[in-house]
Amino acid sequence: MSPRWAADLALGLRLALGGGGARTAWARLALTAVGVGLGVVVLLSATALPHMLDARAGRSAARTPVTEAVAGVDPVLAVARNDEFHGRGLQGYLVQPTGPHPPKAPGVDRLPGPGEAVLSPALAALLRSPEGDLLRPRFSQRVIGTIGDAGLTGPNELYFYVGADAVARQPLVHPVSGFGGEPVRRGLDPLEVLLVVLGATTCLVPVFVFVVASTRLAAAARDRRLAAVRLVGADRGQVRRIAAGEALLGAFAGLAVGGALFLLVRLLVPEITVSAFRGGIFAADVVPDWRLGGPVLLALPLLACAAAVFALRKVVIEPLGVVRRGTRSRRKLWWRLLPLAAGGALVLGRPSTEDARDPFVIAGVVLVLAAVPVLLPWLVERVAGLLGGGSPAWLLAVRRLQLDSATAARLVSGVAVVLAGSIALQGVYARAESDQPPPSGEIRVLATAFATSVADARAFTAGLHALPGLGGVPVETRTLLRNAAGEVFSVVVRTCAELAVADCRDGDVYASGQHPPAAGERLWYDGADRTKPPQWTVPVAGYRVAEPEGSGLLVTPAALATATGIRLSANAKIPAAGPDAVERVRNLVGWNGVVSSLGTERDGTSALITRVLSVGSVLVLLFAAGSLLIAAWEQLRERRRTLAALTANGVGRGVLARSLLWQLAIPVAVAAVVAVLAGLGLDWLLLSLVVHRPMVVDLATIGILTATAAAAVLFVTAVTLPALWRTTSLEHLREE
Template sequence: MRPRWAADLALGLRLALGGGGARTAWARLALTATGVGLGVVVLLCATSLPHMLDTRAERSAARMPVAEAAGGVDPVFAAERSDEFRGRGLQGYLVQPTGPRRPAAPGVDRLPGPGEAVLSPALAALLQSPEGELLRPRFPQRVIGTIGDAGLTGPNELYFYLGAGDVTAQPQAHPVRGFGGEPVRRGLDSLQLLLVVLGATTCLVPVFVFVVASTRLAAAARDRRLAAVRLVGADRGQVRRIAAGEALLGAFAGLVVGAALFLLVRVLVPEITVSAFRGGIFAADVVPDWRLGVPVLLALPVLACAAAVFALRKVVIEPLGVVRHGTRVRRKLWWRLLPLAAGGALVAGRAGAEDARDPFVIAGVVLVLAAVPVLLPWLVERVAGLLGGGSPAWLLAVRRLQLDSATAARLVSGIAVVLAGSIALQGVYARAEGEPPPVGDVRVLATAFVTSVSDARAFADGLHALPGLGGVPVETRGLLRNAAGETVSIVVGTCAELALADCRDGDVHATGEHRPAPGERLWADGADRTSAPQWTVPVAGYHVTDGQGAALLVTPAALAAGVPLSANARIPAAGPDVVERVRNLVGWHGRVSSLGTERDGTSALITRVLSVGSVLVLLFAAGSLLIAAWEQLRERRSTLAALRANGVGRGVLARSLLWQLAIPVAVAALVAVLAGLGLDWLLLTLVVHRPMVVDLATIGLLTATAAAAVLLVTAVTLPALWRTASLAHLREE
C-alpha cells in the first residue's frame, strides 16, 4: 500500500494532466515544461564547460612537439607559426624532415615534406572558397591530406603543417622527435577571474529565477482545482502535497524537454563558426559533468515543489472556493535589503584579496545580483501606487499593476538580473581592455626574418609596392650574442638611414656602454657558440659614437652574409585587404601583429564567450517573458472578453498590455543599472584596485535592448491577445 504522501503527489500529477479540460491542461503543461526546459538547457551547457575545456586542452597538448629521443624515428625540425586572416586565428608548424621515418602527429597520416602541406578541413575549405582568395598566396604547397579530429581543438580551427626545406634557418626552430606534452593550464589574473565570476552568475541566476516563475504559471486554475479537492475532504497538508505533485509534473516534463533541446544543441554546436569559440566546439566535447549536472538537475524538481508550496502562503483554499488575503498588506522593505547588504559586506570585507575565486567574493556577487528580483516586487508596488490617471489603456495597465504587482515583477526579474550583470561585466571588460598601454598611432607591426641585407631590401621594396604603403619606413635589426652569452643588438642601414656623419659604407659605429670590441666574435641568438661565429666585428672602419639604443650601427658592406636579421615596419591604420597583403608578403618567414587583435588569448576568449553568453541569456529571459505573458493572457481571458464586450477596442487592450510590461521593465532597468554600477565599483575598487570605468554608451545600449525585448514580446503576443479577447470566452468561468 502506497504511503499517503505518495498518493497525494500522484493525485497532483493526475490533476495537472486532466484538471480544467485536457486541452487546457496540456497547453499549461507545455508552457511550464518549455520554461523549465530552457533553464535545463542553460544549466546542462554550463556544467559541460569543464569537460569541454579539459578535452580541448588535452588535444592541444597531444599535438605539442617534444624533443625527447624516440627509437626508430628520424627527427624533424619544426618552427611554430601563428597568423591571422580577417580576424580568424591561423596556427601551425613549419616542418623539415631529416629522414623517411617521421614522428607521427595526432590526426595526421604523415608529416609533409618540402612543398607539401597538411591542412585542417576548415582551412582547406576556406582556401577553396571565394573568401580565401587573399589567403591562398600563403599556402602554395601541394595539399597531401587533412588533419583529423584528434589533432584539432575544434571542427572550425584553421591549423596546418607546412613542409619546407629551410626550417633550420628559422628563428625558434628546434628538432622534434615526437608529439605529446602535458596540458598547460594557465592561471587567470584578477580581472579575468572577475569576468568569469560575473559572467557565470549573470547567466545562471536568471535561469533559477525563471524556473521558479515557470512552476507558478496558471496559479489561478490550480487554486480552483485545489478548492474542489478540499470540497471532497482533503485537508490543508494534502492540498500542499497535491500542489507539489502538480509542480513536480511540470518540472519532470521540463527535464525531458531540456534534455531533448540539449541534444539538439550538441548537434548544432559544431556549426558555430564565430571566432569567440576559437575554432568551434566538437559535439563530443559537450558532455555535462555528472558531479555538477546531477545535483543541479535533482535540485530543479525540489525547487519547483518548494516554489509551488511557498506560493500558497497567502492563499486560503477552502471547500467553497479560493480566498486571497483581502486586506492589502504593504510589502516590507527591510528584509529585501538583506541580500544586497550581505553581498556588499562580503565583497567589501575581502578588499585587497586580489582573487575573485575567494568564496566570499563569489557569494557576494551572487547575493547582489539575487537581490535584484527580491527588490523588484516592492519597487513595482510602490511605483504603481504612485501612478495616477491618464488614457484608458494607461488606467487599465496601472490598475492591473496595483492589484497584482508581484506577477509583473516576476515577469521582468530575469531581464533585470541579466541587465545588472551585463553592466557590471562590461565595466570589468572595459577595465581589462584599458590595461594594455597604447602604442602610438601604429596599427600593424610587420617583421620579416631575413639572412642578408639584400633580402631586407627586397622586403622593403615589396612593402612599398603595396597600395598606400610607399612611404612606410623599414628598419633592419639583428640580435647576436658574444662568447660570454651577452646580448648584442645591431641596426643595419646606410649612412643616411643611420644619420651618421663621417661615414662610408663598410663602417661600424659602436654606441652605448656595453659595446663589443673590434674583432669580437658574435653568434646568432640560440646558436651553439662552440661552432664558427656568424659574424666577427671588423677592425677596419670601427668607430665609437656617442648615443643610446643599439650596441652597433652597421653599414651593409660591413656585415657578413648569413647573419640572421629582421626587417621591421610600423604601418599606420590600413584597410583589411592591405593588412592581408602585408601578411602574404611576410609569409611564414616573419610575423604580422595588428594592434587590438593581439591581446592576451585567455582574456579574449573569456570576454567573447561571455558576451555571447550574455546575449543568449538575454534572449532566454525575453523568451521566458513571452511564455509568462502568454500564460497571463490565458488566465485573464474572461476579463479581457468582458472588456471587449463592453466596447474596449483592440488598440486600447494592446496599449494596455504594452504599459503593463513597460512600467515594470522601466523600474527593473533603473534597479539593474544601479546594482550593476554598484557591483562594478565594489569589485574593481575594493577587490582588484582598478579605477572604475563607466561606459554610458554601453549602458544605454543594454537598456535599449531590454526595452526592445518588451516591444518584441508585446508584438508577438498581439495575436494571442486577439484570440483571448474573443466574446466566446465570456461563457468560461
C-alpha cells in the same frame, strides 16, 4: 512515502493533465515545460563548460612538440607560427624532416615534406572560398591531407603543418621527436576572476528565478481547482500535496524538454563560428559534468514543489474560495531586505584577500542578485498603488496591477536580474579596460623578413615598396653578433646614402657605443656554436669610430661579403595599414619572416573571458525575453474570458493592446530602477572592497542595457498581439 502522500501527489498529476479541460491543461503544461526546459538547457550547458575546456586543453597539449630524443624516430626541425588572417587566428608549424621516420602528430597521417602541407578542414575550406583569395599565396604547397579532430581544438580552427626546406635558418627552431605534453594555463588576475564569478552568477541566477516562475503559471486556475478539491472533503495538508503533485508534472516535463533541447544544442554547436570560441566547439566536447548537473537537475523538482507550496502561504484554500477573494494584506518590506543586507555583509566581512573565488564573495553576489526578484513585488505594489487616472488603456493596466502586482513582478524578475548582473559585469569590464593602455587609433604593423644575404634583404625592401601605399616605408636590416667572450653586439646594415657620412665607401664599418667590437675581432651570429669557426671577422680596412649610437656596428653592404652562413632580419614598421594591406605584407614575407600588428594586442585569456561572457550575457538576455514571452502568453490564455467580455462591451482591441503594453512597461520601469541600483551597488562592493580598484561608471552602456530591457517589452507586446486578437474572440465567453 506513505500511500496517502503518493495518492495525493498522483491526484495532483491527474488534475494538472485534466483540470479545466484537456486542451487548456495541455497548453498550460506545454508552457510550463518549455519554461523549465529553457532553464535546464542553460544549466546543462553551464555544467558542460569544464569538460569542454579540459577536452580542448588536452588536444592542444597533445600536439605540443617534444624535443627529447626518441629511439627509432628521426626528428623534424619545427618552428611554431602564430599568424592572423583578417582577425582570425592562424596557427601551425613549419617542419623539415631529417630522416625517413619522422614523428607522428595527432590527427595527421604523416607530416609534410618540403613543398607539402596538411591543413585543418576549416583552413582548406577557407582557401577554396572567395574569401581566401589573399591567403592562397601563403599556401601554395601541395595539400596531402587534412588534420583530424584529435589534432584540433575546434572544428573551425585554422591550423596547419607546412613542409619547408629552410626551417633550419629560422629563429627559435627546435628538433622535435614527438608530440604531447601537459596543458599550460596562465593563472587569472583578481579582475579576471571577478569577471568569471560575476558572469557565471549573472547567467545562472535568472535561470532559477524563471524556473520558479514557470512552475507558478496559471496560479489562479490552480487555486480554483484546489478549492473544488476542498469542497469534496480534502484537508489543507492534502491541498498542499496535490499542488506539489501538479508542480512535479511540469518540472518533470521540463526536464524532458530541456534534455531534448540540449541534444539539439549539441548538434548545432559545431556550426557556431563566432571568434569568442576560438575555432569553435566539437559536439563531443559538450558533455555535462553530472557531479554538478545531477544534483542541480534533481533539485529542480524539489524547487518546483517548494515554490508551489510556498505560493499557498497567503492563499487559504476554502471550499468556496472565500478567503482567497478577500482583502489582501500589504506586503512587508523588512524581510525582503534580508538577502540584500546578508549579501553586503558577506562581502564586507570576508577574510582580507583579493581572491574573488572566496565563498563569501560568491555567496554575496548570489544574494544581492537574488534580492532583486524578492524586492520587486513590494515595489511594484507600492508604485501601482500610487498611479492614478489617465487613458482607458492606462486605467485598465493600472487596475490590473493593483489587483495582482505579484504576477507582473514575476514576469519581469528574470529580466531585472539579468540587467542588474549585466550592469555590474560591465562595471568590472570597464575597470579592466581602463587598466589597459589606450589604443593608438590605427593599425601599426611590424614586418620582419629573415634573409641569408644582403641581396635578399634588398629584394624584400623592393617588394614592400612596390605594394600600394607602402612606397616610402623605411626598412632596417640588422642582426646580432657575439664575440668569444659572449658579449652581444647589434649590427645594422646601411648604404652610404643612408648613413650620410662624408667619404663613405661601400665596405666601410662604423663602430659606435662605448665598447664596440674592434677591427679584426672574430664574431659569431647570435645562437651559433662558438666552438666552430666564426661567421664573420670585422674588417680592418675601412674600420672607423662614429658618434655613440647604441653599442654595435653600422656596416655597409660590401663589408659583409666575407660573412658565411649569414642571418639577417629586414624590419619594416608600417605606421598605418588596412586589413588587406596587412595581408599583402604577410604574403610578401611568407614563411620567411613574421608580421605582427602593434597597438591592438590584448591578453588572450582576458580577451577570451570578455568575449565569452559577452556572448553569455546576450544568450541569457534572450532567455529572459523568452521567459517573459511565455509568461505573457499564459497571462493572455488565463484572462481570455475577461478580455473577451471587455471586447463584447465595446472596448477596442487597440485599447487592450496598449493596456497590455502598460502592464509590462510599468513593472519593467520599476525593475530597471532596481536593477541599475543593485548593479551599481554590487559593482562598488566588488571593485572597492574585493580587488581595491576605483569604480568606473559607464553611463552610455547602462543606458544601452536599460534600453535593451525596454526593447524586450516592446518585442513581447508585438509578438503577443496575434494571441490577443484570438483571445478577444467572443467564443471565449463560453465557460470551458
